[in-house]
Amino acid sequence: MDQYDVIVIGGGTSGTMAAIAAAENGAKTLVLEKNPTLGKKLLVTGGGRCNVTNNRDADDIIAHIPGNGRFLYSAFNQFNNHDIMNFFESNGVRLKEEDHGRMFPVTDKSRTILEALLAKMKALGVEIRTNATVAAVQYENQAVKSVRLADETEILCQKVIISTGGRAVPRTGSTGDGYKWAKKAGHTLSPLYPTEAPILSSEPFIENKELQGLSLRNIALKVISQKQKVVISHQMDMIFTHFGVSGPAALRCSMFVHTTMKKDQTDTVTMSLDALPELSLPALNQQLQQFQKNEGDKSLKNALKNLCPERYLLFLCKQATINEQLPLKQIEEQKLQILQQLLKDFRFQANGTLPLEKAFVTGGGISTKEVQPKTMESKLMHGLYFTGEILDINGYTGGYNITAAFITGHIAGMHAAQSCASF
The missing domain is CATH 3.50.50.60 (FAD/NAD(P)-binding domain)
Structure with a gap:
């Protein structure tokens, strides 16, 4: 032997x-x-x-x-x-x-x-x-x-x-x-x-493929617990898919999607997407005021085109019930506040990852x-x-x-x- x-x-x-x-x-x-x-x-x-x-x-x-x-x-x-x-x-x-x-x-x-x-x-x-x-x-x-x-x-x-x-x-x-x-x-x-797996979501905008294929650069993606605490945050790139989100930021968050769902004993977990992590909310507000002052006659779509990818901006305008074709100076202040909030903290539900x-x-x-x-x-x-x-x-x-x-x-x-x- x-x-x-x-x-x-x-x-x-x-x-x-x-x-x-x-x-x-x-x-x-x-x-x-x-x-x-x-x-x-x-x-x-x-x-x-x-x-x-x-x-x-x-x-x-x-x-x-x-x-x-x-x-x-x-x-x-x-x-x-x-x-x-x-x-x-x-x-x-x-x-x-x-x-x-x-x-x-x-x-x-x-x-x-x-x-x-x-x-x-x-x-x-x-x-x-x-x-x-x-x-x-x-x-x-x-x-x-x-x-x-x-x-x-x-x-x-x-x-x-x-x-x-x-x-x-x-x-x-x-x-x-x-x-x-x-x-x-x-x-x-x-x-x-x-772990290191793409994240699944059954949100209507995912199932409707509104953002499928859209890549976002240098965003911050967070996992939020039931107690509204940030479990983890990763500032990297990500991409929307036909089943949820993927890319480096999503892969790094995937482990925490599972552990948070298990700890909170839920079938879903809240994700938060900050499209402008380098800008604080007050700084973003100040920037929008400058845009209103200097480019207020332009449509919102054109005035804010450099803030984030146009497709994502239009999606958030829809969420905030804003007509992006209107001149920026005609947009109600309340709706602009909602848009700012969405740019910094767009929330959606994830329900696990790929197997x-x-x-x-x-x-x-x-x-x-x-x-x-x-x-x-x-x-x-x-x-x-x-x-x-x-x-x-x-x-x-x-x-x-x-x-x-x-x-x-x-x-x-x-x-x-x-x-x-x-x-």
Whole structure:
């Protein structure tokens, strides 16, 4: 019967890094991947360019991982985003920095990153088995014993690292396989939900497709609780769709749509859209007074055309029952006040997001309270480790989730190898 020090289940982002770290620390390492090739999800990361990490400081990165990011502090003290950059640079991959600290390979190809990981595993003697479907992780006396494959092959090991991902983007093989092996070990699974997903709305203007395809630049999108508190606000771009809203601001708010609906025990949540976040309401009022004074003879539509996209302005005029063809100076003050309010705080109801299968990231997963933050080892089963998206950790797009994946992978692989005894 085959035997290894460390078996990594899942050859994705965190799994490949875990295997490399385990082998670097002297462990006889095997990677089991159910797909025909490794790194299927990695290849579609960052629009196929692979945003490998983010060049911000640790506190800033963790702030961009709103789903239990603080759990990563211990890991960051051992291996961080700069270590990720150094790893790739030292393995022949030149990186470049783009907006908001995002780091990409200069080739703009995810395959460059995957090939570097595969080459490193080969150099370290990591064994890889593809088309290898795991049926079960076997435990004995509260410790890992072996891994059993679908063809009934049993492989002995001291340590198992589960790096199977969540349930987002299932076409890449992320179908939640690892959850059942964690549950068998006694772990709690926090409810799964989609994050970094477009937001759904059944508002008449959405269903009528009045604004479908309209992009708004540098707006502020907020999630509002039942108590009228701002849960989260993101100032980015967004787009109206035939089912709701999407784009960076919407994706970042999506996690909070779910958590707020759950906390408030409601089927919908209020969204607030500020089309002019750089202008306060008094400043906007002052600007409109100037427009009235200097361009009052022009139609409202023409006088205010530079405030926001015309299609959105006309939509808000309709909401405020304003005839946009009238000269600006003829518009009643009360209606102008309503328009100002709508420009700064247009509210609509959201009723969830697209499903988990269409999300970029999985929220929920293995409870971080049951995992050692310094090692990624299970607190409930000796020799069992978790990495990446299977953990209840989720961040925004922009290199944050992949940073968490690489870091947890490295930490798990290193500690699993260092705690191995000789067979």
